[in-house]
Amino acid sequence: AQSVTQLDSQVPVFEEAPVELRCNYSSSVSVYLFWYVQYPNQGLQLLLKYLSGSTLVKGINGFEAEFNKSQTSFHLRKPSVHISDTAEYFCAVRSSSASKIIFGSGTRLSIRP
Amino acid sequence: EPEVTQTPSHQVTQMGQEVILRCVPISNHLYFYWYRQILGQKVEFLVSFYNNEISEKSEIFDDQFSVERPDGSNFTLKIRSTKLEDSAMYFCATRERGHTEAFFGQGTRLTVV
Numbered sequence: 001a002q003s004v005t006q007l008d009s010q011v012p013v014f015e016e017a018p019v020e021l022r023c024n025y026s027s028s029v030s031v032y033l034f035w036y037v038q039y040p041n042q043g044l045q046l047l048l049k050y051l052s053g054s055t056l057v058k059g060i061n062g063f064e065a066e067f068n069k070s071q072t073s074f075h076l077r078k079p080s081v082h083i084s085d086t087a088e089y090f091c092a093v094r095s096s097s098a099s100k101i102i103f104g105s106g107t108r109l110s111i112r113p
Numbered sequence: 114e115p116e117v118t119q120t121p122s123h124q125v126t127q128m129g130q131e132v133i134l135r136c137v138p139i140s141n142h143l144y145f146y147w148y149r150q151i152l153g154q155k156v157e158f159l160v161s162f163y164n165n166e167i168s169e170k171s172e173i174f175d176d177q178f179s180v181e182r183p184d185g186s187n188f189t190l191k192i193r194s195t196k197l198e199d200s201a202m203y204f205c206a207t208r209e210r211g212h213t214e215a216f217f218g219q220g221t222r223l224t225v226v
Contacts (some may be wrong), residue, residue, distance in 0.1 A: 023154060032213045043204060044156070044217040051213055094213065099144060100169055101206075101215055103156040 002027040002099045004028045004104035013081055021076040021107045023091030033074040034092040034101065035065055044090065050074060061085065086111050115139040117218035119205050125224045126195055134190045134221045136205030144186045144208040146215060147180065149173070149201040156204070162188065195225045 007022045025031065048059025055067040063078040065076045074091060091104040118137040126132050140143055147159040160170040162180055179191045188207075192199055202222050206215040 014215065034214060038219075043219040044206075046214050046216070049214050070176075098169070099161045099163065100146065100158045103148075105155040 002031060002095050002098075002102050004093050004102055006091050006104035006107050008107050009105065010108045010110065012112060014112050015083055016080045017083050018021070019039065019077065019085075019109065021069075021089050021109065023074045023076065023104060024073060025072055025093045027072075027093065027095060030096045032094045032096065033065075033067060034094070035059065035063070035074075036090045036103075037061075037090060038072050038088040038106075040087070043085050047076070047089070056088050081109070081111055083111050085109060085113065115120035115216075117205055117207050117216050118154045119203075119221050121221060122219065123222045123224070125226060128197055128225055130192050132192050132195055132223060134192075134203050134205075134223070135187060136190075136207075136218055138188055138205075139209070139216060140208035141209060142207035142216075143210045144168075144215070145175050145182070146206040148206060150204065150219075150220075151198075151201045156197045157163075159190075165189045180212075192223075195223075199223060200225045 003026050005024045013019045033050040037042040037047050048057050050057050050067045058064045061083050088106045088108050090106045092101045094101045133203045145162040148156050155186045158171050160174045161168045177193045182188050202220045204220045205218045208215040
């Protein structure tokens with residue numbers, strides 16, 4: 001079975017500062033990894049995904065994430081955040097042999113001016 | 114850009130009533146999912162559906178829940194006799210065959226009173 005752990009429930013940062021949202025996963029088989037963003041009162045939007053190959057993946061809105069197999073991590077980063085990045089961010093995993101996507105508990109990113 | 118459409122956006126129902134939540138998948142997507150998110154909590158998997166049958170379901174998806182694709186376009190989630198604890202945001206998601214990521218609708222906020 002797969003599981004996802006997001007270590008921080010809330011991350012406050014100042015505008016234009018860098019941010020890292022942490023995610024660790026566990027699985028006995030190969031996985032696909034995702035980050036989704038949920039803006040207030042909206043649905044889930046795919047930020048980026050890791051399937052295979054290069055461990056550094058780039059997504060929309062300037063976000064990127066790095067897959068680290070040895071540490072079973074898939075941390076999300078952005079070098080300089082904007083007020084508009086205020087949202088809930090969900091790390092998710094899907095086994096290569098299954099259909100469902102399992103979500104972490106989410107990290108609320110709040111940006112201070 | 115194609116999107117998953119959910120109706121209604123908000124539904125209020127009395128405890129014990131039946132509700133049907135509707136989803137129009139992205140055209141040519143063959144995998145369908147329902148997720149729910151209780152206010153302030155994580156996104157939880159309910160059920161996946163492929164080839165006109167349930168492929169996987171969670172412990173949450175008990176006999177009160179059912180899914181179907183009644184007319185080849187809509188994908189519905191029925192809750193037979195709603196309970197207060199069914200109050201949540203319900204998300205439909207769809208995935209194209211051969212692709213890894215799922216696309217989510219904007220959600221239906223169900224309030225049981």
